[in-house]
Amino acid sequence: MDKFMQLAIEEAKEGLEEGGIPIGSVLVKDGEVVGKGHNMRVQENDPLAHAEIVCIRNAGRIGKYNDTVLYSTLMPCYLCAGAAVQFGIKEVIVGESENFEGASEFMKEHGINVTDLDLEECREMMAEFILEKPEIWNEDIGE
Amino acid sequence: MDKFMQLAIEEAKEGLEEGGIPIGSVLVKDGEVVGKGHNMRVQENDPLAHAEIVCIRNAGRIGKYNDTVLYSTLMPCYLCAGAAVQFGIKEVIVGESENFEGASEFMKEHGINVTDLDLEECREMMAEFILEKPEIWNEDIGE
Numbered sequence: 001m002d003k004f005m006q007l008a009i010e011e012a013k014e015g016l017e018e019g020g021i022p023i024g025s026v027l028v029k030d031g032e033v034v035g036k037g038h039n040m041r042v043q044e045n046d047p048l049a050h051a052e053i054v055c056i057r058n059a060g061r062i063g064k065y066n067d068t069v070l071y072s073t074l075m076p077c078y079l080c081a082g083a084a085v086q087f088g089i090k091e092v093i094v095g096e097s098e099n100f101e102g103a104s105e106f107m108k109e110h111g112i113n114v115t116d117l118d119l120e121e122c123r124e125m126m127a128e129f130i131l132e133k134p135e136i137w138n139e140d141i142g143e
Numbered sequence: 144m145d146k147f148m149q150l151a152i153e154e155a156k157e158g159l160e161e162g163g164i165p166i167g168s169v170l171v172k173d174g175e176v177v178g179k180g181h182n183m184r185v186q187e188n189d190p191l192a193h194a195e196i197v198c199i200r201n202a203g204r205i206g207k208y209n210d211t212v213l214y215s216t217l218m219p220c221y222l223c224a225g226a227a228v229q230f231g232i233k234e235v236i237v238g239e240s241e242n243f244e245g246a247s248e249f250m251k252e253h254g255i256n257v258t259d260l261d262l263e264e265c266r267e268m269m270a271e272f273i274l275e276k277p278e279i280w281n282e283d284i285g286e
Binding site for chain 1: 184188189190191192196199200202203204205206208220221222223224225226228229230231246253282284285286
């Protein structure tokens with residue numbers, strides 16, 4: 001598997017072990033990881049600490065994003081897709097979109113190349129979490 | 144002037160005094176302020192610390208957002224508009240959109256009621272900052 005997606009999955013698993021939502025993300029620039037992170041809503045009581053947001057924050061003020069690739073174990077929601085659009089990220093690679101359709105079309109409309117790897121490991125990890133803790137998941141996506 | 148917008152302007156001024164970008168935001172629920180904040184990119188070296196993001200974060204895990212109103216001294220960008228869309232905020236009131244067009248249409252397309260108060264105080268504060276520190280402003284909007 002793509003080594004960067006593997007890192008994103010490891011992030012997701014770290015989040016799960018901490019009692020959080022298992023979504024992980026990695027930001028890659030010139031073939032190097034410049035940021036990674038996982039959803040921290042539960043851990044930090046922060047409704048905006050989605051995996052992609054934490055990941056981009058952890059990368060710091062890197063300036064331009066047009067040569068970065070954003071990996072996420074799950075299709076980004078409007079918040080995270082909005083970050084990608086605003087900062088000019090051109091490529092987003094996700095583990096799955098079966099458990100959450102996300103804002104795929106919105107990103108494509110704004111010229112982002114979106115690839116869905118549709119990985120069983122990501123699908124199962126998320127499906128299991130949603131089944132176990134539906135109230136936390138619904139809170140995370142604002143439903 | 145709207146007392147909540149006045150609070151958002153005070154937040155923006157606080158940011159300016161700290162050496163940061165003068166954008167302030169307030170989240171109101173049932174006529175009460177539940178969160179406020181200002182852009183912290185410079186202060187915290189956090190590219191995602193836009194005023195609206197900081198404000199919503201400061202409000203904590205309030206659950207539903209469909210009865211909240213988000214105030215901002217400047218029209219929200221795609222990141223912050225994405226947060227409003229994802230969390231189901233139904234009303235956004237801004238101080239101005241002359242210095243930054245933002246993602247007004249995107250929010251409207253998603254059923255958000257967007258009001259632009261077009262306040263001279265907000266326009267001037269932002270215009271002055273952009274003139275003085277164009278590089279920080281361009282970094283903030285990903286340009």
